[in-house]
Amino acid sequence: MTGPDRIEARRVAVREWMSEAEVDALLVSAAPNVRWLTGFTGEGLLVLGERGALLCTDSRYTVQAAEEAPELEAASDGGHLEQAIARINASGAGRAGFESGHVTYASFQRLQEALEGAEPVGLDDRIKHLRAVKDADEVALIRRAAAVADAAFVELRARIEPGMTEREAAEELRRQMVLGGAEGPSFETIMASGPNGAKPHARPGEREIIEGDLIVIDWGAKVEGYCSDCTRTVMVGEPDERQREVWLAVREAQVAALEGLRPGMEGREIDAIAREVLRERGFEREFGHGLGHGVGLQVHELPTVGQKSENEVPVGAVVTIEPGVYIEGWGGVRLEELVLVTEDGAEVLTLSPYDLQ
Amino acid sequence: MTGPDRIEARRVAVREWMSEAEVDALLVSAAPNVRWLTGFTGEGLLVLGERGALLCTDSRYTVQAAEEAPELEAASDGGHLEQAIARINASGAGRAGFESGHVTYASFQRLQEALEGAEPVGLDDRIKHLRAVKDADEVALIRRAAAVADAAFVELRARIEPGMTEREAAEELRRQMVLGGAEGPSFETIMASGPNGAKPHARPGEREIIEGDLIVIDWGAKVEGYCSDCTRTVMVGEPDERQREVWLAVREAQVAALEGLRPGMEGREIDAIAREVLRERGFEREFGHGLGHGVGLQVHELPTVGQKSENEVPVGAVVTIEPGVYIEGWGGVRLEELVLVTEDGAEVLTLSPYDLQ
Numbered sequence: 076m077t078g079p080d081r082i083e084a085r086r087v088a089v090r091e092w093m094s095e096a097e098v099d100a101l102l103v104s105a106a107p108n109v110r111w112l113t114g115f116t117g118e119g120l121l122v123l124g125e126r127g128a129l130l131c132t133d134s135r136y137t138v139q140a141a142e143e144a145p146e147l148e149a150a151s152d153g154g155h156l157e158q159a160i161a162r163i164n165a166s167g168a169g170r171a172g173f174e175s176g177h178v179t180y181a182s183f184q185r186l187q188e189a190l191e192g193a194e195p196v197g198l199d200d201r202i203k204h205l206r207a208v209k210d211a212d213e214v215a216l217i218r219r220a221a222a223v224a225d226a227a228f229v230e231l232r233a234r235i236e237p238g239m240t241e242r243e244a245a246e247e248l249r250r251q252m253v254l255g256g257a258e259g260p261s262f263e264t265i266m267a268s269g270p271n272g273a274k275p276h277a278r279p280g281e282r283e284i285i286e287g288d289l290i291v292i293d294w295g296a297k298v299e300g301y302c303s304d305c306t307r308t309v310m311v312g313e314p315d316e317r318q319r320e321v322w323l324a325v326r327e328a329q330v331a332a333l334e335g336l337r338p339g340m341e342g343r344e345i346d347a348i349a350r351e352v353l354r355e356r357g358f359e360r361e362f363g364h365g366l367g368h369g370v371g372l373q374v375h376e377l378p379t380v381g382q383k384s385e386n387e388v389p390v391g392a393v394v395t396i397e398p399g400v401y402i403e404g405w406g407g408v409r410l411e412e413l414v415l416v417t418e419d420g421a422e423v424l425t426l427s428p429y430d431l432q
Numbered sequence: 433m434t435g436p437d438r439i440e441a442r443r444v445a446v447r448e449w450m451s452e453a454e455v456d457a458l459l460v461s462a463a464p465n466v467r468w469l470t471g472f473t474g475e476g477l478l479v480l481g482e483r484g485a486l487l488c489t490d491s492r493y494t495v496q497a498a499e500e501a502p503e504l505e506a507a508s509d510g511g512h513l514e515q516a517i518a519r520i521n522a523s524g525a526g527r528a529g530f531e532s533g534h535v536t537y538a539s540f541q542r543l544q545e546a547l548e549g550a551e552p553v554g555l556d557d558r559i560k561h562l563r564a565v566k567d568a569d570e571v572a573l574i575r576r577a578a579a580v581a582d583a584a585f586v587e588l589r590a591r592i593e594p595g596m597t598e599r600e601a602a603e604e605l606r607r608q609m610v611l612g613g614a615e616g617p618s619f620e621t622i623m624a625s626g627p628n629g630a631k632p633h634a635r636p637g638e639r640e641i642i643e644g645d646l647i648v649i650d651w652g653a654k655v656e657g658y659c660s661d662c663t664r665t666v667m668v669g670e671p672d673e674r675q676r677e678v679w680l681a682v683r684e685a686q687v688a689a690l691e692g693l694r695p696g697m698e699g700r701e702i703d704a705i706a707r708e709v710l711r712e713r714g715f716e717r718e719f720g721h722g723l724g725h726g727v728g729l730q731v732h733e734l735p736t737v738g739q740k741s742e743n744e745v746p747v748g749a750v751v752t753i754e755p756g757v758y759i760e761g762w763g764g765v766r767l768e769e770l771v772l773v774t775e776d777g778a779e780v781l782t783l784s785p786y787d788l789q
Contacts (some may be wrong), residue, residue, distance in 0.1 A: 084546065111446075134720070135632070135633055173537070175536065175537045175538035175541070176537075176538045177536060178536060179533055179534060179535060179536060179537070180530070180532045180533075180535050180537055180540045181532035181533045181554065183537045183540070184532070184554070196540065197537050197538065238580050241498070243611070244611055250603060250607070253599065253603055254603075255539050259620075263616075275492070276492055324788075358744065377480055
């Protein structure tokens with residue numbers, strides 16, 4: 076199966092859902108969903124009919140739409156939503172689905188007012204669920220993103236030394252990713268040194284790294300729209316006993332989850348494996364977030380892997396496994412791998428080296 | 433007036449609008465609006481009552497909310513929207529306004545279902561209109577952002593030479609902005625060399641800069657959330673006659689608009705000044721976009737300054753003036769200043785040097 080066939084297969088899956096939801100037309104407006112269903116990376120909306128499809132964009136993207144989605148009809152006159160409405164009206168659709176979690180109330184009002192024959196029908200986020208299972212093209216791009224991020228980390232690791240600020244280190248990691256072929260980082264790098272490591276979402280600041288610091292580094296690259304996501308906690312100097320103890324507890328929790336993961340498990344079951352290890356080590360209260368999340372065109376997508384996640388994690392999902400321990404005033408340790416869920420379990424895609432083992 | 437008083441004054445203006453719209457409570461969900469009304473930079477929603485206010489956030493942001501908006505009550509248990517609903521229900525509000533252009537249909541449905549006494553009322557984007565007029569704190573931050581971006585440009589300009597790729601040059605500009613104190617760029621830098629300059633929204637690529645190139649550089653810095661936006665078109669080597677002719681036509685169009693701008697003019701009147709100069713020079717068809725847009729917490733905000741913009745440009749607005757000429761196969765020239773609209777006209781905030789004059 077080649078790239079265009081894979082994209083066509085995605086549209087086939089969405090049309091099955093349309094049939095189930097009894098809509099004759101579907102307005103797709105969330106940008107990652109439009110990209111996933113067309114390959115088009117510019118701004119626009121997609122109208123899917125039972126057979127035809129129309130990409131609603133504007134003159135800035137006419138050439139790009141023809142290059143990226145040559146098999147699709149594209150319109151570029153007038154507003155995106157107005158083009159979509161005109162097409163739905165012309166199609167004679169009786170029920171027109173839209174993404175409830177993305178279309179604004181103002182756009183819904185416009186649909187109500189301007190759709191002539193069709194009733195606008197708010198639908199759930201099924202496309203996000205479909206996107207949770209990656210095809211071979213998507214896995215290949217995520218692998219590339221992870222490899223670029225790994226190579227950049229190796230370069231950075233050799234350069235980290237006392238006196239460097241968090242911001243400088245984060246910038247260097249970014250620079251290495253871009254030089255290595257990334258479109259950019261897949262999210263703002265976390266570079267949390269010493270006590271800053273206690274904040275899971277710390278932003279890189281002006282603190283200078285000192286001997287004896289643990290540094291939580293959470294970063295990812297983006298390649299052709301696909302994200303990677305990885306965390307290492309590195310040691311500047313020799314770890315003391317407490318640092319080693321916390322580090323090893325987090326690593327043990329992570330390895331247990333990586334080994335225990337099986338396709339079809341609910342997210343909360345996978346989370347529980349790691350959480351149980353940290354509970355045994357006395358760090359239950361210090362692990363305050365979920366174990367992981369899906370990664371793809373967005374850095375946070377389905378399935379979720381947290382304490383309350385009832386979604387099953389299917390074969391073909393790409394998820395993070397990222398336990399952490401955060402101690403106010405002391406710092407933190409988080410270790411994160413990005414894995415592909417296979418028939419057998421979890422294949423690790425992130426290959427950055429560990430400081431401790 | 434100090435910072436907190438300025439933020440309080442913004443809430444007073446919004447409460448006047450609430451009274452006009454006959455709502456007892458207002459749910460503010462668009463992130464730049466929440467930030468503008470509170471100073472809080474994390475994730476959350478704001479519920480404004482006739483007197484009280486509640487910042488609905490979560491445990492990740494409890495400390496930050498207390499630091500950034502100490503005068504506001506903050507909640508952090510449960511989902512943001514659920515907290516807001518509980519507060520509106522407890523307040524006994526009869527009509528609860530929300531931002532139509534931001535709240536999704538799914539959230540609207542949830543409001544309809546869970547609000548007990550209050551009717552949800554979709555409102556227009558008045559807060560965006562209020563944000564179009566900057567106060568002294570905002571102007572000071574935009575000036576700082578512009579100054580950081582100018583200094584970075586001077587550094588970059590000295591380094592541009594044949595053999596450098598667009599991407600390398602864009603990364604260098606970014607690096608200089610961050611080293612100079614920017615939180616980051618305010619948008620993805622455009623670095624469009626030679627024929628790539630014909631695409632107004634070109635992304636920096638692997639093309640190497642060569643002698644004889646014009647390079648369109650469109651960039652900005654972000655400082656404490658506020659954006660700058662500037663464009664220069666630089667020459668590598670000596671310009672030929674055609675390059676000089678196009679460059680001077682664009683500069684003349686820009687200067688005419690900068691000199692002609694008066695507060696209270698409609699956006700389309702300002703656009704027309706520049707467009708007329710380019711028409712006289714034979715480049716009317718080569719100027720395919722609007723003349724400018726407002727800049728603040730977002731890099732594109734109100735007022736708009738385009739051919740169809742009927743909004744008046746008030747004193748205190750910060751807008752771009754950015755005519756351009758784009759010629760397929762040849763390249764392009766765009767020159768952009770960021771200006772503060774004053775009683776007398778336009779004060780230019782961007783001070784990056786020009787190659788040609």
